[in-house]
Amino acid sequence: MHRLQIRIHRHAWSEMIGHCLEAMPREACGLLFGCLSTSGIPAALNYVPIGNAAANPLHSFELHPQELVRALYAANGKQELVGIVHSHPHAAPYPSDQDLATLWHTIPSHWIVSLRDPSLPEVNAFAFRKRRRENFSLEAISYEIVMD
Numbered sequence: 001m002h003r004l005q006i007r008i009h010r011h012a013w014s015e016m017i018g019h020c021l022e023a024m025p026r027e028a029c030g031l032l033f034g035c036l037s038t039s040g041i042p043a044a045l046n047y048v049p050i051g052n053a054a055a056n057p058l059h060s061f062e063l064h065p066q067e068l069v070r071a072l073y074a075a076n077g078k079q080e081l082v083g084i085v086h087s088h089p090h091a092a093p094y095p096s097d098q099d100l101a102t103l104w105h106t107i108p109s110h111w112i113v114s115l116r117d118p119s120l121p122e123v124n125a126f127a128f129r130k131r132r133r134e135n136f137s138l139e140a141i142s143y144e145i146v147m148d
Contacts, residue, residue, distance in 0.1 A: 004139055004140075004141040006041065006043070006108070006125060006144075007143065008146070009034075009045050009146055010145055011045075012044050012045055016047040020087035020113040020121065023052070023087065024118065027057055027060060028049070028085075028113070029051075029084070030086075031085065032046070033048065033082065034083075035079060042082045042083075043146075050068055052064065083110065085112075088115070091114060099112070109127060111125045126138055
């Protein structure tokens, strides 16, 4: 079986973890931009924090619409959206039912940063695939942190 992979550059990783820690106790959210490598493996090069516009940001996330549009326009076709990120300040790095109901199933990777122990964040990456209207598959993605 072919295992999904992605690479994340150390700078993007540090920005992602830092943003999640700064947002505590709220859930943080953001986007990873990058490109496909020559081997076909996505590479996350930049992390862009996006404000959490959820009604209850302590327990859910919703990407702030204006900030989302600004980030997508700023990429200006130079980089692709390769990942969406959010944190779980007090839960494991696995998708909740609400996370699984996302409409972001076409994005190559979904990253969840668990801050149950803020001194040792846990991170998992997944691919959500929507097969039918309410039928999702979830596959873990292995990631590698690489130097810039």
